[in-house]
Amino acid sequence: MAQAAPAIRILALGDSLTAGFGLAPEEAFPARLERALRAEGKDVSLINAGVSGDTTAGGKARLDWALAAKPQLAILELGANDGLRGLDPRLTHANLDSILKRFKAAGVPVLLTGMLAPPNYGKEFEAEFKAVFARLAAEHDVVFYPFFLDGVAGDPRLCLPDGLHPNAKGVDVIVERILPSVRKLLERGKP
Template sequence: MSVQAQGREIRILALGDSLVAGYGLARGEGFVAQLEAALRARGIPARVLDGGVSGDTTAGGLARLDWALAETPDAAIVALGGNDGLRAIDPAATYANLDAILTRLAARNIPVLLAGMLAPPNLGAEYGAAFRDAYERLARAHDVVFYPFFLDGVAAEPALNQPDGIHPNARGVAVMVERILPAVERLIEKARS
């Protein structure tokens, strides 16, 4: 059965950092608002719960996971790790934190979309490969819906980012939502099956 054919509103927790929280954007322009609007425009009754905290690392996301789950989501998007990369945190620590988050969500039977992140290129090829590999290994180990790069199509595109070159502007968020939408629809199908 298609996701559109099912009427009950689905609650999706977006657990992330400033990219989820909508840093520098007006209300309604951020990822949570734009994703919810895009789903509803497709006839999918969804409520996207804002679990974004600017500056958060994977360790911070793990520390506040129980608080975020108090909103009883049916599914979760985990979009953490950008700040780990900016702080050059050991990819093994990023892996361990995300592994703990995914394990706790699985224990509650909450299906997950894991949104990957790439490390800043100035940290070198070896660090970048280890960082990227952490997400790929997690996706395989936990059998989650995997979207390899949360900022796909937006990173390093000046017209789609705020002046800091890191955070997307409203147009950039629209590109993010458009690109991740098929993966979110797969997540919803998992949540409803």
Template sequence: MTLLVNAGPAGAETLRLLALGDSLTAGYGLAADQGFAPQLERALRAQGLDVRVINGGVSGDTSAGGLARLDWALADKPHAAIVELGANDGLRGLEPARMQDNLDAIVGRLKSRGVKVLLAGMLAPPNLGREYGDAFLAAYRQVATRHGVPLYPFFLDGVAGQAKLNQKDGLHPTAEGVTVIVERIAPSVARLLKDDGGKR
């Protein structure tokens, strides 16, 4: 993927933001410049932030998959990270407690490397029942609380269930859907980056 790089002040370091996730961050079904990472990068740069968004999304990944490849993702030495995992755990009906353990390990390892984290939550499929859904939501809240990181409650806020903003499968956002996601999450990401100050 070709990412834009703007010239910043002399000696300033471009912030590296890792989007660690699944098909929702990978840009499944979209042109290379219309996925989450490039759209978010453009939105943040429009706010004057000198940032490169690293697309760490792998379609089909569960929270366990994200944990397994975390060291590889850290090779880019990100300053900050958005952790967007769990949608496939829910689609497969995997145990929320296991997802919580995986997310806990991911966030803990990122923080141990000096990486600031924004945890992006997900909702479980409604057909799995209220008890499962409640436990699924609680997993994100508990990880965020334990590690003292901000939680963006629902990554697909404003897009889930909106046919015109999703591809034919009803699961993956269109380019327009990604634009809505970016518009809603960008303020939280900008706060994370500004707090980071480009230092590790």
């Protein structure tokens, strides 16, 4: 009797937006995305590699640990804390570029999610920061979702009281909006 193929392992490498800051584990983005994909009949297992407060440098530093889980696909959601701290967008680019190169070397297709900087650093910083993600997506030919918090950012009904992190309803909006991009990622992961 043939054994069923194991579930497709998708690594979600990110910060508090992935980790599920302020939420129960089953309300976090990876858990909700796994549930939505399974509801579509996709046999997937999401690995929550989100660490609250992480910058792109932090994600880069723990990439070996994340790759030890032997993911077949990855969702890369980092950069929000770089933007909040006003870190030089060139550093954000260099760190994400390094992470994307490592995923490519490991044969792991990636969905890169973009992020916007807060307006308090000025229009020039905002534009430079936003451009980092689109440029990396083009340079690495990865699936790209331009703004992870699309439809959620700034909506108090979808955010925790801090105004920065999505609540459970906000996570559901993120999952619904990102699903088409995740389906593209799954297509890229087919042998």
